[in-house]
Every structure is written in structure tokens, then in C-alpha cells.
Amino acid sequence: MYPENFRYTKEHEWVKVEDGVGTIGITFHAQKELGDIVYVELPKIGTIVEQGKSFAVVESVKAASEIYAPVSGEVIAANDALANAPETLNSDPHGEGWIAKIKLSVPDEVNRLLSPTDYQSYLGAE
Amino acid sequence: MAGSSETLKRTPLNTVHRRAGAKMVDFGGWDMPVEYRGVLAEHQTVRRGVGLFDVSHMGEIVVAGPDALKLVQWVTVNDASKLVEGQAQYSALLYEHGGFVDDILVHRVSDHEYFLCVNASNQDKDFEHILRQAQAKKFDAMVEDAGSRYAQLAIQGPRATEILQPLTATDLSTIKRYHFRDGSVSGSPARIARTGYTGEDGWEIYITPDESERLWGEILSAGMAAGIEPCGLGARNTLRMESAMPLYGHEIDASITPWEAGLDWIVKLDKGDFLGRDALVQQKEKGIARKLIGFEMKGRGIGRDGYEVWINGVAAGWVTSGGPAPALDKNIGMCYLPLEQAVPGQSLEIMIRGRGVEAVTVPLPFYKRANPQKAQA
Numbered sequence: 001m002y003p004e005n006f007r008y009t010k011e012h013e014w015v016k017v018e019d020g021v022g023t024i025g026i027t028f029h030a031q032k033e034l035g036d037i038v039y040v041e042l043p044k045i046g047t048i049v050e051q052g053k054s055f056a057v058v059e060s061v062k063a064a065s066e067i068y069a070p071v072s073g074e075v076i077a078a079n080d081a082l083a084n085a086p087e088t089l090n091s092d093p094h095g096e097g098w099i100a101k102i103k104l105s106v107p108d109e110v111n112r113l114l115s116p117t118d119y120q121s122y123l124g125a126e
Numbered sequence: 127m128a129g130s131s132e133t134l135k136r137t138p139l140n141t142v143h144r145r146a147g148a149k150m151v152d153f154g155g156w157d158m159p160v161e162y163r164g165v166l167a168e169h170q171t172v173r174r175g176v177g178l179f180d181v182s183h184m185g186e187i188v189v190a191g192p193d194a195l196k197l198v199q200w201v202t203v204n205d206a207s208k209l210v211e212g213q214a215q216y217s218a219l220l221y222e223h224g225g226f227v228d229d230i231l232v233h234r235v236s237d238h239e240y241f242l243c244v245n246a247s248n249q250d251k252d253f254e255h256i257l258r259q260a261q262a263k264k265f266d267a268m269v270e271d272a273g274s275r276y277a278q279l280a281i282q283g284p285r286a287t288e289i290l291q292p293l294t295a296t297d298l299s300t301i302k303r304y305h306f307r308d309g310s311v312s313g314s315p316a317r318i319a320r321t322g323y324t325g326e327d328g329w330e331i332y333i334t335p336d337e338s339e340r341l342w343g344e345i346l347s348a349g350m351a352a353g354i355e356p357c358g359l360g361a362r363n364t365l366r367m368e369s370a371m372p373l374y375g376h377e378i379d380a381s382i383t384p385w386e387a388g389l390d391w392i393v394k395l396d397k398g399d400f401l402g403r404d405a406l407v408q409q410k411e412k413g414i415a416r417k418l419i420g421f422e423m424k425g426r427g428i429g430r431d432g433y434e435v436w437i438n439g440v441a442a443g444w445v446t447s448g449g450p451a452p453a454l455d456k457n458i459g460m461c462y463l464p465l466e467q468a469v470p471g472q473s474l475e476i477m478i479r480g481r482g483v484e485a486v487t488v489p490l491p492f493y494k495r496a497n498p499q500k501a502q503a
Contacts, residue, residue, distance in 0.1 A: 035164060036164050036165050039426070039450075041427070057479065059428050060165075061364060062360055062363075062449070
């Protein structure tokens with residue numbers, strides 16, 4: 001369910017780091033809690049984001065939810081396919097439903113995030 | 127994520143919802159299912175087939191006695207004297223200043239008994255309001271807070287009648303929209319009303335709490351072949367929004383009058399005096415300053431409850447309810463605007479997270495079912 005090579009936040013985002021670039025999305029748990037996702041506000045390319053700060057918005061039928069950057073850096077890609085198919089965030093949150101790619105400015109930050117095991121214990125305790 | 131569910135009120139179906147895996151939320155102090163399979167799917171099920179809702183959180187108030195009609199006429203805006211036995215009407219309780227205490231359904235059970243269905247979160251307030259008025263006006267009528275005596279199930283959608291009919295000896299085809307009859311469903315006494323909050327044909331049945339779990343199961347079984355689904359309050363909200371039915375705390379509250387909310391059709395000024403009438407007459411003479419209107423998003427984004435509405439660079443009003451309209455494939459909402467701008471075709475900007483997103487006003491309702499039975503006002 002929760003890929004081994006991802007790291008997770010307590011706000012239910014995930015990041016997968018490859019060659020200094022983090023691909024970011026929301027977790028299976030997050031999309032399940034939100035319910036039907038109907039709109040995604042993507043970050044602009046070139047935006048500088050800071051770990052823990054809001055950088056995107058995901059909206060379900062009921063509410064708008066801020067998405068917090070799990071790592072700091074510069075947005076180098078956004079998943080434009082979500083504009084016309086926001087439901088991908090429900091159907092494939094850890095894959096096709098990625099939100100953005102960030103070029104890490106503080107690579108160490110990722111070490112402070114939760115491992116899959118820790119994240120799942122956190123979910124259990126929540 | 128959810129708050130403590132222990133302090134919340136529960137309907138008699140609470141464990142049924144939890145066992146079935148419904149997502150539960152705090153709704154006005156009640157632990158209620160917001161969705162089963164998903165809001166969008168449940169919404170479409172009600173538009174195209176039939177859905178079952180637990181609305182036992184709704185309040186019931188019984189007004190009975192020789193002056194029951196006098197009291198109902200005094201505290202409500204619609205003309206309850208026009209009701210025949212077994213008929214219901216949409217109405218409202220107002221404060222003296224003309225603002226809403228609540229919007230309600232008034233059922234005429236007999237000459238001396240009226241059955242009111244009120245909003246869950248307003249039940250205590252409504253009861254005290256009516257009781258106070260009964261005492262102040264010295265009406266010979268008893269007011270009962272009957273909420274705990276009833277569970278309420280809503281069977282809604284074009285196939286609702288087909289599903290409910292085999293479970294009752296009452297000939298449902300003889301009950302018109304906004305009418306009701308006391309009978310039984312699946313062997314249990316039930317007040318069967320052809321009313322709803324979805325914009326579809328359907329039924330609201332008032333039953334004893336002890337029987338609610340059995341009836342819930344039997345209605346779901348009976349509707350299985352027709353694709354019935356249990357539905358949550360999420361779909362109930364998107365359904366009522368598409369149909370532009372007001373929700374207390376959003377389109378209406380103590381600061382809003384029926385003229386402003388576009389509910390002129392339920393106000394009967396010629397029925398005699400009633401609480402709030404003077405204020406309404408005054409406002410009608412003076413003219414209202416703002417009015418409720420619908421909007422559709424043109425730009426990308428969703429205008430939601432509480433967002434500011436701007437016209438020509440100036441803050442002009444606010445969104446009362448907003449979100450996706452699943453049956454229309456649009457993002458819609460309702461808002462209050464200055465009277466002269468509350469007309470269809472007005473360009474708007476909805477302020478979404480500090481940015482103006484283009485929208486345009488449209489007439490209400492957004493959705494109307496194809497062949498509605500004529501509503502009896």
C-alpha cells in the first residue's frame with residue numbers, strides 16, 4: 001500500500017526522491033479521507049517552496065484542503081493532467097496522481113520525514 | 127481528523143452506518159454519515175435511481191390542542207389554514223424583526239394537531255420559540271419536542287415509489303407531492319410523506335426509533351435490484367444545492383428575511399397577523415437591498431460558502447453555498463448580491479484564496495427534474 005521508497009508527512013503527503021528531485025503527492029489515506037476529489041490547484045513552475053508550507057490545493061466535493069510541501073526547493077514540474085482528471089488523485093494517489101516535482105534545495109530534509117512503517121504506525125495511532 | 131465522537135448525538139442507525147463503513151462526521155452536533163460509496167456516486171444514484179438516507183437527526187415538534195392552528199398560524203409565514211388533513215407545506219418561523227428562526231415543514235394531522243419537521247441543529251431553539259409564543263399569546267395548545275420519538279428515513283429518486291410500494295399497504299399513487307398519510311411500512315407504524323430535500327420525487331417516513339434498523343435493512347433489500355444505495359449528508363447537500371433549496375446557516379439565518387432569500391412564495395401576508403409580519407410589510411414597502419441568486423463558475427475554481435463576491439473590483443456580496451453540481455458537470459453556488467446586480471447574466475469575481483475567479487449569475491434553481499408532480503404550496 002505505502003511504497004518503500006517514499007517518505008511521508010503527518011499531513012499525509014508523500015515524496016519520492018530521485019537524483020535530487022522530489023516527486024510529491026498525497027497519500028492513499030489522504031484521498032480516502034477527502035473523498036471525491038474534484039479540483040486541484042497546481043503550483044506554478046519556478047515557484048520556490050518551503051518545507052511545511054502550503055504549495056497546492058486539493059478540493060473535494062465538501063472542502064478545499066491545503067497541500068504542504070514535504071521538502072523545500074523549486075517547482076520544476078506540475079502534473080497538468082490533473083486539471084482535467086482530478087479523480088486520478090483518488091484512483092492512483094501514489095502513481096499517476098502525483099502533483100508536482102521539486103528540485104530539492106535542502107536534501108537533508110527528507111531524512112526528517114516518516115518511513116512507510118512509521119507513517120502506517122502514525123495512521124494507526126491517529 | 128474527526129473530533130471526539132463520544133460527545134456527539136447519535137441516531138438509532140449510528141452503529142449500522144459505522145458497521146457498513148460509512149465515513150462519519152460531526153454535523154451540527156450529530157455523528158452522521160457524510161458518505162458511503164462517495165458523494166458523486168450517491169448523488170447520481172438519487173438523480174437516476176433511488177437512494178436511502180438516515181435523516182433521524184431532523185427534529186419533530188407536535189402542536190396540538192384547540193388553538194393548534196392559531197399557534198401555527200402565528201409562528202409561521204405560510205397559510206396553514208389552507209392545508210387539508212394529510213397535507214404538508216414548506217414554511218418558516220421568523221423573529222419579530224423578520225429574520226429566520228428556521229425553515230420547516232408543517233403537516234396537518236387533524237384539525238387540532240400539526241406535526242412540524244425542523245432542522246436538527248435548530249430543534250431546541252425552535253421548540254422554545256414556539257413554546258414561548260404559545261405562552262405569550264395564551265393559546266390553548268400543547269407544544270411537544272417529539273424528536274426522540276421519531277427516526278426518519280428519506281427514500282429519494284425517480285424509483286423511490288416503486289421500491290417503497292411493496293413494503294406498504296398504503297396506495298402511494300394516491301398521495302400527491304407534499305401530502306402524507308399515516309400507515310405502516312413493513313409492519314411498523316409510519317407517517318409516510320411525499321416530501322424531500324433532493325429535488326427528486328421521493329418519501330420521508332417517520333417511524334419509531336426501535337424499528338429503524340429493521341426498516342433500513344428491509345428497504346435496502348427491497349431496492350437491491352433497482353440499485354438502491356445508502357447515501358450520506360454529502361450527497362444530500364449537493365442534491366439540495368442543485369435544486370436551490372435553502373439550508374439554514376447558509377442561505378437563511380436570523381439576519382436574512384424571506385424576501386431576500388427569494389422565498390416570497392411561502393409568505394402569505396393576507397392570512398392575518400403573524401410573528402414577523404410587520405417587519406416584512408415594512409421591508410416590502412421600503413424595498414430590499416440584497417437578494418439571493420445563483421452563479422456558475424466560468425474560470426477554474428470552486429466558489430465556496432463564505433467567499434467574497436466582487437463586481438467591477440468592489441466587494442459586493444458573499445457565497446452562501448457552493449461546490450460541484452454532479453448532475454450538471456459544473457461548479458455552482460448561491461450568493462447574496464445588491465438587488466440591482468442580483469439578476470442573471472451579471473459578471474462576478476469569486477475571491478478564491480485571494481484571487482478573483484470569473485463567474486456569472488444564473489437563475490435558480492440549477493436543476494429541475496423532468497416531469498415533477500406539481501408541488502402544492
